[in-house]
């Protein structure tokens with residue numbers, strides 16, 4: 499908030515005679531608990547709003563990370579032009595439709611053109627974002643990203659069978675244009 503907006507807000511508050519601190523996520527959660535018919539003041543729930551806010555801030559902290567910086571710290575130059583594959587990167591995140599958790603595995607492959615990148619540092623950038631971040635950063639001949647995840651918004655509401663997974667993928671360059679490359683990647687991640 500700008501200084502000016504802050505002052506305007508403070509003024510508005512003093513004019514109505516109500517001095518309240520600005521609404522926090524925890525305040526909203528307290529209200530939400532009330533709206534679903536629970537008592538936010540009862541023992542078990544008393545500190546839940548603050549805990550929820552803390553957890554939500556942690557789970558969305560990836561929004562403030564700069565993929566550029568993460569990738570810069572993990573780049574190497576090589577003379578190597580075979581497919582580089584990193585399988586089974588564990589991912590946890592919140593879906594944007596329901597803000598409920600989804601979790602699973604991410605597989606990333608690319609065919610380097612002089613540069614490779616360490617992938618341990620990009621845990622939460624998903625499919626398209628991962629693919630285009632790698633594409634921009636090391637200009638490989640192609641990138642393939644597959645995310646297999648279980649979305650609790652579907653599993654818990656019975657939209658999906660208990661053990662089914664949602665698979666999303668992004669293919670760029672050689673992985674998009676060359677069926678053989680794509681098949682090689684897909685068969686490599688199928689081998690468990």
Ligand SMILES: [Zn+2]
Pocket residue numbers: 593594595596597598649651652
């Ligand atoms: Zn969802």
